[in-house]
Amino acid sequence: MKATPLDLRSQRCPMALLLAKRQCAQLSNQETLTILSTDKASINDMIRYFNQSPFSVEVLIQSECSTLLVTKKESF
Known part of the structure; x- marks a missing residue:
C-alpha cells in the first residue's frame, strides 16, 4: 500500500493530534x-489515540524527528 506523508514537524499539541x-x-x-x-x-498523544482506535501504529524514533506509520485496520 502507498504511504501518504503528513509533515507535522512545525505543529504542536493539540493541533498536531487534530x-x-x-x-x-x-x-x-x-x-x-x-x-x-x-x-x-x-x-x-498520537500513539495513545491510535492504539485505542481502529488503527495500528508503528513508531520509528530518530534523534531529531520521529516517524509514525499509522495503518487503518480492516473492518469486518
Missing part, C-alpha cells in the same frame, strides 16, 4: 499514513 486524526479518518482499509513529528507530547 490534524493527524482528520487525515487518518480519510484512510481506506489497510492504507498507511506516514506522520513526521518532532514534538514528544504530540507523538505520545
Whole structure:
C-alpha cells in the first residue's frame, strides 16, 4: 500500500493530534499514513489515540524527528 506523508514537524499539541486524526479518518482499509513529528507530547498523544482506535501504529524514533506509520485496520 502507498504511504501518504503528513509533515507535522512545525505543529504542536493539540493541533498536531487534530490534524493527524482528520487525515487518518480519510484512510481506506489497510492504507498507511506516514506522520513526521518532532514534538514528544504530540507523538505520545498520537500513539495513545491510535492504539485505542481502529488503527495500528508503528513508531520509528530518530534523534531529531520521529516517524509514525499509522495503518487503518480492516473492518469486518
